[in-house]
Amino acid sequence: MSSSKFYEKKGPFPLKEIIKIIGIKEISTNNKNSKIHSIESLDKATKNDITFLNSSKYKEIAKKTKALACITTSNLSKLLPETCMKLNVKNVLYTVTHVSKLFYPAADIDKPDQHLKGSSKFKTSYKKVKFGLNVLIGKNVKIGKNSYIGSNTIIESNVVIGDNCIIGSLVTIKNSIISNKVHIQDGAKIGVKGFGFIPIQDNNLRTPHVGRVILNEGVEIGSNCTIDRGSMSDTVIGKNTFLDNQVHVAHNVHIGKNCMIAGQVGFAGSSTLGNNVIIGGQAGISGHLKIGNNVKIGGGSGVINDLPDNSQVMGYPAIPLRNFIRVNRNEK
Amino acid sequence: MSSSKFYEKKGPFPLKEIIKIIGIKEISTNNKNSKIHSIESLDKATKNDITFLNSSKYKEIAKKTKALACITTSNLSKLLPETCMKLNVKNVLYTVTHVSKLFYPAADIDKPDQHLKGSSKFKTSYKKVKFGLNVLIGKNVKIGKNSYIGSNTIIESNVVIGDNCIIGSLVTIKNSIISNKVHIQDGAKIGVKGFGFIPIQDNNLRTPHVGRVILNEGVEIGSNCTIDRGSMSDTVIGKNTFLDNQVHVAHNVHIGKNCMIAGQVGFAGSSTLGNNVIIGGQAGISGHLKIGNNVKIGGGSGVINDLPDNSQVMGYPAIPLRNFIRVNRNEK
Amino acid sequence: MSSSKFYEKKGPFPLKEIIKIIGIKEISTNNKNSKIHSIESLDKATKNDITFLNSSKYKEIAKKTKALACITTSNLSKLLPETCMKLNVKNVLYTVTHVSKLFYPAADIDKPDQHLKGSSKFKTSYKKVKFGLNVLIGKNVKIGKNSYIGSNTIIESNVVIGDNCIIGSLVTIKNSIISNKVHIQDGAKIGVKGFGFIPIQDNNLRTPHVGRVILNEGVEIGSNCTIDRGSMSDTVIGKNTFLDNQVHVAHNVHIGKNCMIAGQVGFAGSSTLGNNVIIGGQAGISGHLKIGNNVKIGGGSGVINDLPDNSQVMGYPAIPLRNFIRVNRNEK
Numbered sequence: 001m002s003s004s005k006f007y008e009k010k011g012p013f014p015l016k017e018i019i020k021i022i023g024i025k026e027i028s029t030n031n032k033n034s035k036i037h038s039i040e041s042l043d044k045a046t047k048n049d050i051t052f053l054n055s056s057k058y059k060e061i062a063k064k065t066k067a068l069a070c071i072t073t074s075n076l077s078k079l080l081p082e083t084c085m086k087l088n089v090k091n092v093l094y095t096v097t098h099v100s101k102l103f104y105p106a107a108d109i110d111k112p113d114q115h116l117k118g119s120s121k122f123k124t125s126y127k128k129v130k131f132g133l134n135v136l137i138g139k140n141v142k143i144g145k146n147s148y149i150g151s152n153t154i155i156e157s158n159v160v161i162g163d164n165c166i167i168g169s170l171v172t173i174k175n176s177i178i179s180n181k182v183h184i185q186d187g188a189k190i191g192v193k194g195f196g197f198i199p200i201q202d203n204n205l206r207t208p209h210v211g212r213v214i215l216n217e218g219v220e221i222g223s224n225c226t227i228d229r230g231s232m233s234d235t236v237i238g239k240n241t242f243l244d245n246q247v248h249v250a251h252n253v254h255i256g257k258n259c260m261i262a263g264q265v266g267f268a269g270s271s272t273l274g275n276n277v278i279i280g281g282q283a284g285i286s287g288h289l290k291i292g293n294n295v296k297i298g299g300g301s302g303v304i305n306d307l308p309d310n311s312q313v314m315g316y317p318a319i320p321l322r323n324f325i326r327v328n329r330n331e332k
Numbered sequence: 333m334s335s336s337k338f339y340e341k342k343g344p345f346p347l348k349e350i351i352k353i354i355g356i357k358e359i360s361t362n363n364k365n366s367k368i369h370s371i372e373s374l375d376k377a378t379k380n381d382i383t384f385l386n387s388s389k390y391k392e393i394a395k396k397t398k399a400l401a402c403i404t405t406s407n408l409s410k411l412l413p414e415t416c417m418k419l420n421v422k423n424v425l426y427t428v429t430h431v432s433k434l435f436y437p438a439a440d441i442d443k444p445d446q447h448l449k450g451s452s453k454f455k456t457s458y459k460k461v462k463f464g465l466n467v468l469i470g471k472n473v474k475i476g477k478n479s480y481i482g483s484n485t486i487i488e489s490n491v492v493i494g495d496n497c498i499i500g501s502l503v504t505i506k507n508s509i510i511s512n513k514v515h516i517q518d519g520a521k522i523g524v525k526g527f528g529f530i531p532i533q534d535n536n537l538r539t540p541h542v543g544r545v546i547l548n549e550g551v552e553i554g555s556n557c558t559i560d561r562g563s564m565s566d567t568v569i570g571k572n573t574f575l576d577n578q579v580h581v582a583h584n585v586h587i588g589k590n591c592m593i594a595g596q597v598g599f600a601g602s603s604t605l606g607n608n609v610i611i612g613g614q615a616g617i618s619g620h621l622k623i624g625n626n627v628k629i630g631g632g633s634g635v636i637n638d639l640p641d642n643s644q645v646m647g648y649p650a651i652p653l654r655n656f657i658r659v660n661r662n663e664k
Numbered sequence: 665m666s667s668s669k670f671y672e673k674k675g676p677f678p679l680k681e682i683i684k685i686i687g688i689k690e691i692s693t694n695n696k697n698s699k700i701h702s703i704e705s706l707d708k709a710t711k712n713d714i715t716f717l718n719s720s721k722y723k724e725i726a727k728k729t730k731a732l733a734c735i736t737t738s739n740l741s742k743l744l745p746e747t748c749m750k751l752n753v754k755n756v757l758y759t760v761t762h763v764s765k766l767f768y769p770a771a772d773i774d775k776p777d778q779h780l781k782g783s784s785k786f787k788t789s790y791k792k793v794k795f796g797l798n799v800l801i802g803k804n805v806k807i808g809k810n811s812y813i814g815s816n817t818i819i820e821s822n823v824v825i826g827d828n829c830i831i832g833s834l835v836t837i838k839n840s841i842i843s844n845k846v847h848i849q850d851g852a853k854i855g856v857k858g859f860g861f862i863p864i865q866d867n868n869l870r871t872p873h874v875g876r877v878i879l880n881e882g883v884e885i886g887s888n889c890t891i892d893r894g895s896m897s898d899t900v901i902g903k904n905t906f907l908d909n910q911v912h913v914a915h916n917v918h919i920g921k922n923c924m925i926a927g928q929v930g931f932a933g934s935s936t937l938g939n940n941v942i943i944g945g946q947a948g949i950s951g952h953l954k955i956g957n958n959v960k961i962g963g964g965s966g967v968i969n970d971l972p973d974n975s976q977v978m979g980y981p982a983i984p985l986r987n988f989i990r991v992n993r994n995e996k
Contacts, residue, residue, distance in 0.1 A: 109498055109515060110498065110500060110515075110517060110518075111498055112464045112480055112482030112483060112499075112500060112501055113464070113483075114462065114464075116464060116465050116483055117465075118465065130776075132776045132778075132800075133780050133781075133782065133800050134466060134484070134800070134816075136464075136465050136466070136483050136484070148775050148776055149776070150776030150818075151776060151780055151800050151818050152466075152484050152502070152798070152800070152816050152834075154482075154483050154484065154501050154502070166773055166774065166775055168774060168836075168856075169776055169836050170502055170816070170818070170834055170853075172500075172501050172502060172518045172519065183773060183774075185774060186774075186836045186853045187519065187556070187851065187853045187888070187890075189502075189517075189518045189519045189556060189577075192500075192518055192554075192577070193517070195554065195574070195576040195577070195594065195595065197574065199590065199592060201572075201590060202550070202571060202572045202589070202590065203550065203572060204550070204552075204574060204590075218866070218867065218868070220868075222856075222859065222890070223853040223856045223890045224519075224556055224851070224853060224888055224890050226554070226555045226556050226577040226578055226595075228577070239866060240865075240867060240868055242859070242868060244859040244912075244914075245853075245856070245859070245890040245892070245912050246890055246910065246912050246930075248576075248577050248578050248595045248596055248613075250576075250595060257866070258863065258865060258866065258868075260863060262859065262932070263859065263890075263912045263914060263930050263932070264596070264912055264928070264930045264948075266578075266595050266596045266613050266614050268594065268595070268613055268631070281912075281930050281932055281948055281950075282614070282946070282948045282966075284596075284614045284631055284632050286613075286631060299932070299948055299950060299966065299968075300948050300966040300980050302614075302631065304631075315980075316632050316647075316648060316980060317660055441830055441847060442830065442832060442847075442849060442850075443812050443830055444794075444796045444813070444814030444815060444831075444832060444833055445796070445815075446794065446796075448796060448797050448815055449797075450797065466798060466816070468796075468797050468798070468816070484798075484816050486814075486815050486833050502816075502834055504832075504834060504850045504851065519834075519851065519888070521834075521849075521850045521851045521887045521888060521909075524849050524886075524887045524909070527886065527906070527926065531922065531924060533904075533922060534903060534904045534921070534922065535882065535904060536882070536884075536904055536906060536922075556851070558851075558886070558887045558888050558909040558910055558927075578910065580908075580909050580910050580927045582908075582927060596928070598910075598927050598928045598945050600926070600927070600945055600963070614946070616928075616946045618945075618963060634946075634964040636963075648964050648979075648980060649992055
């Protein structure tokens with residue numbers, strides 16, 4: 001997980017302490033006394049980090065990882081380089097969640113920021129910002145020149161907002177980096193914890209969310225939208241992409257540039273969209289999909305498969321637009 | 333309707349006054365001077381109460397009711413015991429609404445709480461609670477220890493919140509009983525009046541909503557969700573059930589334990605879900621359904637029928653998952 | 665565009681200045697020095713206004729227009745009367761947007777109202793209104809007698825609210841005219857800018873939204889709904905129409921009287937609904953449709969065609985209800 005000022009990070013921890021938490025009893029290694037600085041993805045991990053491998057999809061990245069140790073299964077462990085210690089477990093995500101919570105004990109739940117102050121106390125620090133009334137701002141918040149912040153809006157600690165932004169009223173922004181000329185309409189909630197947990201009878205285990213929301217230049221977010229921050233990586237919306245009202249973007253979603261997302265569209269977690277994608281109202285995009293450039297998705301569609309560049313689809317489940325028209329002509 | 337501190341209750345009223353309001357002119361009974369204390373469901377009514385019967389579905393409960401009188405139709409009245417006076421009308425729900433409004437004249441519309449005060453005035457009463465700024469709290473609100481209440485959040489009178497809860501910012505909670513370890517994310521609205529009324533040309537008659545929202549231990553409610561309170565009974569969400577962002581739960585819905593409800597799912601009124609139910613994003617559950625335990629409902633589905641335990645369905649309308657896959661394979 | 669106190673209007677501008685902005689170089693006319701007071705629709709334009717024609721659908725209105733000049737294409741220009749100067753361009757909407765921004769330079773984006781004050785400062789001006797705490801009110805706001813405004817709610821400048829209204833908490837209202845006995849539940853956002861823009865690589869051109877939201881007598885708007893104001897015309901909701909929670913109404917939509925719109929329904933822009941329309945939860949109505957009186961649309965439907973009076977439809981795309989039932993019986 002990338003280091004971030006948004007979450008207090010603990011550690012380093014001795015490898016043997018982590019092994020104990022995981023519940024592995026016997027392991028022969030010379031590295032037991034090594035210090036682990038972080039838990040990172042396969043490609044980002046250094047020789048001071050622990051990583052994890054949960055699917056053979058990541059075979060190519062796995063064999064190049066520099067991580068000191070890897071949480072994985074006995075089946076997948078052969079994909080890892082010899083230099084990497086294999087920590088074989090039954091449920092990789094469960095174990096990863098436990099180790100993540102060791103490093104980030106406070107990122108699994110959204111405690112409201114305890115450092116907010118009223119904007120009236122900050123007027124001299126933000127001379128070129130126009131505030132409404134009862135704007136509440138955390139510590140170390142940066143807001144660029146000529147930006148507007150609407151009334152009763154809350155900007156939590158360490159958020160960065162660029163120049164010439166317009167943030168509406170009754171908005172919450174946390175764990176987010178917002179570029180210039182971004183427009184967020186009334187009631188949107190940006191940077192909230194995503195819907196990630198390990199289901200456990202009567203006591204679900206929440207996944208720490210240590211990613212951020214990144215809104216690039218010129219993005220527009222409609223009224224009452226919800227944008228979850230990333231769990232491990234970030235949730236990213238590309239330059240000049242516009243979202244209509246009541247859109248829901250889940251954790252780790254990446255939306256490209258110049259996209260147009262109509263009202264009430266929903267994205268499940270970790271999907272990636274290319275540039276110039278157009279999505280009609282109320283469509284839903286399943287998790288972990290790859291949607292290409294210039295794709296057009298009809299209103300109300302349910303997309304459950306990857307879509308190549310320039311696709312045009314519609315339907316539930318979404319099929320090529322011409323097939324959708326043909327099928328529905330027959331059914332009338 | 334169960335007595336509740338949330339709504340001012342009038343009465344008792346003489347039976348003859350109620351009969352007059354209903355518009356029945358001639359009725360022969362020795363009980364005309366009896367006092368009616370409340371309007372209650374068939375099973376909860378005592379000999380001091382009036383009840384109602386609107387469908388032969390409730391035949392078994394009807395024949396055991398202890399109510400002094402029952403609003404019903406001439407067809408259904410034969411299902412009632414001899415001891416119960418039959419008040420036959422054309423439109424049972426219309427009449428019930430009128431009688432309910434007699435007892436609860438203020439529960440048909442949500443007037444904002446006039447007893448709120450800023451949390452700064454309450455700091456000594458809630459020593460173990462961490463408040464954000466501009467938290468507004470009504471009369472007789474209970475909040476347990478180690479709970480957090482986010483900024484600009486409003487807790488209306490008589491709400492109960494347990495220990496170790498985390499309530500986000502810009503939240504409204506009213507008419508609700510919230511157990512321990514509940515997490516409500518930013519912008520959720522809990523306990524609002526449901527969408528219940530008798531359609532009348534140019535002047536709909538709103539149904540009083542005298543139920544509550546009950547959130548059991550460990551429940552999580554996502555950002556910008558809306559949870560309506562019950563009309564007659566309560567809206568209930570079971571222990572350790574998690575709702576993602578922008579979920580809508582209508583009046584009287586009962587959701588079991590350990591359920592997982594993804595983003596933008598909508599529930600129409602009065603449905604009941606078992607335990608361990610998993611619902612994908614944007615699915616819709618029609619009203620008055622019975623969904624069993626361990627049911628899995630695919631994203632985007634429209635459920636319009638009861639579902640037995642362990643069902644797996646998908647589609648609009650929802651059909652068994654294997655049929656959905658087969659049908660859509662043929663259509664491609 | 666109808667004159668409105670909500671938007672600062674510039675002008676008049678000499679016709680030759682507008683022609684220059686449009687990018688037309690040579691045009692022979694005696695009117696070059698005429699002043700243009702406004703940009704208006706074909707039927708509303710006077711001889712001091714400029715108008716536009718984008719489709720042969722408007723043939724009948726076009727031939728009667730009194731506008732001094734019309735932005736159109738070379739193909740469509742023959743539909744205009746001789747008295748009207750034809751300004752032929754490639755992209756009518758792009759040019760119209762530019763000319764609109766000349767007249768209304770501040771209506772293409774929602775800057776938060778800079779004139780708000782706390783309701784405590786207004787108590788004497790609104791003696792018969794019951795305010796919650798931290799209600800923020802702009803300039804020239806009118807609120808009728810016996811109305812309630814909930815806490816942390818924001819009413820921007822020039823809004824009109826009638827008698828006996830109940831406005832919940834955490835609501836924003838701007839650019840709106842609200843009649844008597846309207847009920848708006850917690851978290852609704854009324855009058856926000858619609859989702860209208862000309863897509864331009866890396867720098868979309870936003871359409872000015874100079875319309876309003878008109879809520880007629882007795883309307884109810886559910887919790888966390890979003891109602892966009894009109895772009896050129898108004899967004900209108902008819903008398904005694906009720907919207908459930910999380911409904912999204914886009915710009916220029918006209919909903920008739922006595923309609924019942926269930927939770928999470930979405931309307932794309934510029935559709936018109938008749939009276940007594942009933943729409944089930946999560947249904948979607950495409951843009952620019954004409955839905956008749958007494959229409960019933962099943963929950964989850966996707967309506968993509970006009971619907972005559974008394975239609976009953978369901979499905980995605982929506983088809984007559986009886987066909988929907990037949991098709992789905994076969995598929996089971």
